[in-house]
Amino acid sequence: MDVFLAVLTYFGYVFIIVMYSVKAVKYVRLPRHLRWELYPVMHEERYQYGGSYFEDMDWITRTRRKGWLRSIFFLVKEYFTLGEYLKRHKSYWVALYPWHIGFILIISFHILTFFAALAMVLGLPVSSESPALAGEVFYYLVLLVGVVAFISGLIGSIGVMIKRLVDYDLRAYATPQNYFTYLFCLVVFLSGLYAWAFVDPTFSEYRQFWVGLITWKPVTVAPAAALHIFLFDLFLIYLPFTRSMHYITRLFAFFLIRWDDEPNLRGGELERTLMKLFGQRVTWAAPHIKGGKTWGEQVKESE
Amino acid sequence: MAKADGQLVTIEPSDLMPLPPPYDEPRRLGELSAEQRQRYEASLDGVLGLAIPKPAGAKEEEEFVRKFLSGLKKLLSKENNWTFLQPLVHSLNYCVKCQLCNDSCPAYVASGKQEIYRPTFRETDGEQHRA
Numbered sequence: 324m325d326v327f328l329a330v331l332t333y334f335g336y337v338f339i340i341v342m343y344s345v346k347a348v349k350y351v352r353l354p355r356h357l358r359w360e361l362y363p364v365m366h367e368e369r370y371q372y373g374g375s376y377f378e379d380m381d382w383i384t385r386t387r388r389k390g391w392l393r394s395i396f397f398l399v400k401e402y403f404t405l406g407e408y409l410k411r412h413k414s415y416w417v418a419l420y421p422w423h424i425g426f427i428l429i430i431s432f433h434i435l436t437f438f439a440a441l442a443m444v445l446g447l448p449v450s451s452e453s454p455a456l457a458g459e460v461f462y463y464l465v466l467l468v469g470v471v472a473f474i475s476g477l478i479g480s481i482g483v484m485i486k487r488l489v490d491y492d493l494r495a496y497a498t499p500q501n502y503f504t505y506l507f508c509l510v511v512f513l514s515g516l517y518a519w520a521f522v523d524p525t526f527s528e529y530r531q532f533w534v535g536l537i538t539w540k541p542v543t544v545a546p547a548a549a550l551h552i553f554l555f556d557l558f559l560i561y562l563p564f565t566r567s568m569h570y571i572t573r574l575f576a577f578f579l580i581r582w583d584d585e586p587n588l589r590g591g592e593l594e595r596t597l598m599k600l601f602g603q604r605v606t607w608a609a610p611h612i613k614g615g616k617t618w619g620e621q622v623k624e625s626e
Numbered sequence: 627m628a629k630a631d632g633q634l635v636t637i638e639p640s641d642l643m644p645l646p647p648p649y650d651e652p653r654r655l656g657e658l659s660a661e662q663r664q665r666y667e668a669s670l671d672g673v674l675g676l677a678i679p680k681p682a683g684a685k686e687e688e689e690f691v692r693k694f695l696s697g698l699k700k701l702l703s704k705e706n707n708w709t710f711l712q713p714l715v716h717s718l719n720y721c722v723k724c725q726l727c728n729d730s731c732p733a734y735v736a737s738g739k740q741e742i743y744r745p746t747f748r749e750t751d752g753e754q755h756r757a
Contacts, residue, residue, distance in 0.1 A: 353715060354708035411726055419724075496723040496746055569720040576720075580713050603705040607697065 325541035328552055332536060335559035342563035343571065350575055355596050361581045365394040375584065383586075398577060402427070402570075415490070418482025425476020425512060426570075432469040436526070439465055440533035449530060465526050470519060476512035480505050504565055511558050514551040522547040633669045634742050641738030670742055721746070 362373035366389040369375065376382045400406065405423060408416040439449045439461040448454065449461045484505040487497045522545040523529055532552065535542035544552065562568075587593050601619040605612055613621060639652030658668055667678045681687035700706040701714065727745050728734055734743040741747060 350712070350715070353712040354704045356712045357709045359713065407726060408724075411729065412724075415724070492725045492728075493723070496725065496748070501723075566720050566722050569722055572716060572720045576713075576716050580716065600708045603708065605706055607700045607706050 324549065325535070325543050328532075328544075328549055328556075329536055329541035331556045332552060335556035339559045339562055343568060346563070346568055347571060347575075350572055351579070354600055355593070356580070358583055358585075359580060364582045364584050365397045366390045366582060367584070383588075394577070394582065398574065415486055415493070418479060418486045420479070421475040422479025422483050422508070425472055425474075425479050425508075428468050428472030429476060429512075429515075432465065432472050435461070435465045435468055436530060436533050437537075440530050440537055443530060443534050444537050450527070451525070462525070465530070469515070469526055469529075473512050473516035473519060476508060477516055480509035480512055484509070500565065504567075507558060507561065511551070511554050514547070514554050518545070518547040518551045633672050635671050635740050637671055637673075637737060637740060641740065643736040643738065671740070 362375065363370040364373075364375065367375060368388065368390065369378070370390075370393070376385075376387055379385065403424075405416055405420050408419055442457065442461060443449050447458050447461075449458045449465075451459065451462055453459045453462065484502065487493045487501060487505070518529075519526065528544050528548050529552075531542050532544050532548070585593055587597065598619075601622075602617050604615055604617050605621060606614065608614060613624060616624070637655065639654050642652060644650065644652075655673060658666075658672060658674065662668070662674070665679060666674055667680050668674050681690050702711070704711055707714065723746055725744075725746060728739075731743070731745045734740070734745065737743045
């Protein structure tokens with residue numbers, strides 16, 4: 324059982340990382356699209372009113388300054404507040420927010436547990452009475468983040484399920500997979516909370532499990548803890564088959580689509596990219612389309 | 627998506643978003659004649675935007691469906707749709723149907739929130755979902 328759990332955990336993490344990487348690369352490699360002209364563009368100096376560098380007649384002679392920090396801060400704020408939901412659909416936000424915080428914190432919990440276990444392997448005792456400050460910090464951080472993750476995620480899972488069922492607009496567009504996902508999340512968070520409350524109140528057993536993973540020496544954990552680990556591993560394997568990756572592709576959407584405001588300068592990289600795309604052949608039929616000709620030929624012959 | 631016996635929605639002038647003068651007196655849209663309804667597909671809202679003809683029979687209907695599906699396939703190809711492929715793939719694969727975009731859609735809001743103009747619209751169980 325120890326070996327099975329360890330192998331499943333290795334597999335779960337490798338699987339989700341590989342699948343997400345494949346999807347991310349596929350997404351980023353999609354061809355350059357036409358600009359969507361969406362404002363406000365957060366890296367713009369005049370973002371407050373949706374302004375643009377094009378407002379300056381002589382923009383082409385100036386060096387563009389992009390406020391990258393502002394864009395990053397905007398996204399971090401969005402991820403940690405879900406501000407648009409709070410503004411436009413408060414009752415949905417009440418359930419969605421704890422659910423998403425549960426996800427962010429359960430990821431953080433696992434990252435912290437990994438580093439705490441690594442520290443233990445390197446000789447640092449991690450406990451409330453550790454002689455090293457780092458050991459104490461790890462202990463309390465893992466404890467706090469883990470407990471808040473499980474509680475928040477559990478409340479959120481129940482909340483979003485209820486909201487999807489009772490909200491007229493959300494219910495009509497909910498699929499069976501939505502409800503299955505909410506139930507799966509509920510079970511994962513509940514099992515974690517149970518394991519903490521009744522079996523592993525300091526997460527020391529969980530840290531030992533991770534020590535076992537790092538040192539390739541699987542350890543035995545209590546059944547309740549094993550159940551949570553098993554469910555979490557299955558959850559990692561399940562996630563790539565859902566739309567959960569939206570929390571990563573959202574970043575791409577902001578930087579590659581919404582905030583894409585690169586000018587097409589003569590001799591520039593964008594021009595080279597677009598010229599290649601113009602060389603592709605159009606196969607759809609319409610009165611104004613010359614079938615089989617390239618995009619460039621379509622434009623030239625219509626002039 | 628069409629109902630066999632008519633159109634999905636009838637838009638009344640009172641449904642529409644109020645406009646400033648001189649467009650503040652809502653007028654009923656002209657009705658299509660029986661002959662026009664027989665010839666053209668107007669089952670969404672009784673208005674013809676593209677004058678799509680109704681298929682003459684089962685064979686033509688099959689051909690329409692084949693062309694539609696072929697068009698969908700081309701929409702997802704980089705040769706035919708590099709211009710919008712990345713945003714389209716993003717919407718298709720990562721939209722979680724949170725319905726937050728609805729109030730940002732001018733067509734949906736201005737129509738008086740008619741369900742068929744909702745950005746995420748689809749029919750469920752053969753019945754149009756009504757807000």
